[in-house]
Amino acid sequence: xxxxxxxxxxxxxxxxxxxxxSHVNKFGFxxxxxxxxxxxxxxxxxxxxxxSAGTATVTAADSDDNGGTVEIQGLDENYDLQTVTATIGGSxxxxxxxxxxxxxxTSANTGDVNVDDISVTINSTNVAKILAEKGQTLxxxxxxxxxxxxxLKKFQGSMSKSQDAVFKILTxxxxxxxxxxxxxxxxxxxxxxxxxxxxxxxxxKTDIEMRVKTGSAAEAGAIFDLLIVxxxxxxxIQD
Numbered sequence: 001x002x003x004x005x006x007x008x009x010x011x012x013x014x015x016x017x018x019x020x021x022s023h024v025n026k027f028g029f030x031x032x033x034x035x036x037x038x039x040x041x042x043x044x045x046x047x048x049x050x051x052s053a054g055t056a057t058v059t060a061a062d063s064d065d066n067g068g069t070v071e072i073q074g075l076d077e078n079y080d081l082q083t084v085t086a087t088i089g090g091s092x093x094x095x096x097x098x099x100x101x102x103x104x105x106t107s108a109n110t111g112d113v114n115v116d117d118i119s120v121t122i123n124s125t126n127v128a129k130i131l132a133e134k135g136q137t138l139x140x141x142x143x144x145x146x147x148x149x150x151x152l153k154k155f156q157g158s159m160s161k162s163q164d165a166v167f168k169i170l171t172x173x174x175x176x177x178x179x180x181x182x183x184x185x186x187x188x189x190x191x192x193x194x195x196x197x198x199x200x201x202x203x204x205k206t207d208i209e210m211r212v213k214t215g216s217a218a219e220a221g222a223i224f225d226l227l228i229v230x231x232x233x234x235x236x237i238q239d
Contacts, residue, residue: 020230024150026101028140028210029221031131033159037168037211040157040222041139042129047209049172050099053077054123055092056084061132062116063089067109070130072120074100079146079174079205088118099143099207100127104136140210140222144202151199151227155183155192157212160219162189167212167222174205199227 012018028040039047053076060066066089074097076082084095085106100122105114113135120128128137144150157167169183182200185192202208210222 022228024142024226024228025223026140026142026226027138027221027223029138029219030212031219033165033212033214033218033220035213035215037166037213039139039141040210040212040220041141042131042134042137043126046211047139047141048125048127049207050097050122050125050127052123053096053098055094056086056097056100056127057092057121058086058088058090058118059121060088060114060116060118064110064115065089065108065118068105068114069107070118070120071104071106072097072100072128073102073104074098074127075143075145079143081145086120097122097127101139101142102137103128103130105130138221140224142208142224142226144204144206144208145228146204147231148204149229149231150202150206150208151229152182152202152208152224153196153199153227154223154225155185155194155196155210156223157185157187157192157210158221159187159189159212159214161214161216163215163218164188165212165214165218165220167192167210167220169224170209170211171202172207173203174207204231 030040032044068088077096116132118130159165167185170179172179212220
């Protein structure tokens, strides 16, 4: 297929002009990696997934951030897409979340960015964090919504030091609750990029995350691109 045609289709998808198809770009950063695998996200540890849905509470490490607002993007108790605005230091959301994969600052109480760390907690689990002055989460984590399929198109990993690093793409089907490795890439001081000529396909409710380990403490980032495709309705299949 001609490159020009592919680029044109990608432009249409990005603009929301292709019915039933959308694009998700996930980018994460771990500022303190180690010799053990950690999730590429705003905490230096392995991400913990919720086992039951709950309301979200947003708290600030510095009271100067209280009163600002954030937009929480994730999935509700039925794994349907859900976006909710919540007040920092305010009451818990009335809506329930089973997954959170992005949070962004929508208004700041002081200045134009968050003064210190902002945490989103559900069922006593820290599911997202906006680090000081970042304005949004940096988490290479995503879950395929109900009624959708995810097509992994591209992966990229990088680190801040001239040393060895290993990146992994892990997925977990919600009904199985075990992780499978879908890609593993080793490097030394170079960016790792892989474009999938035939995308990897992930079904609804599948958790996707990037992990990394490095020879010594470093900073590492990971990016991945997904096409999110609506599953065909049964009536359409029967017709």
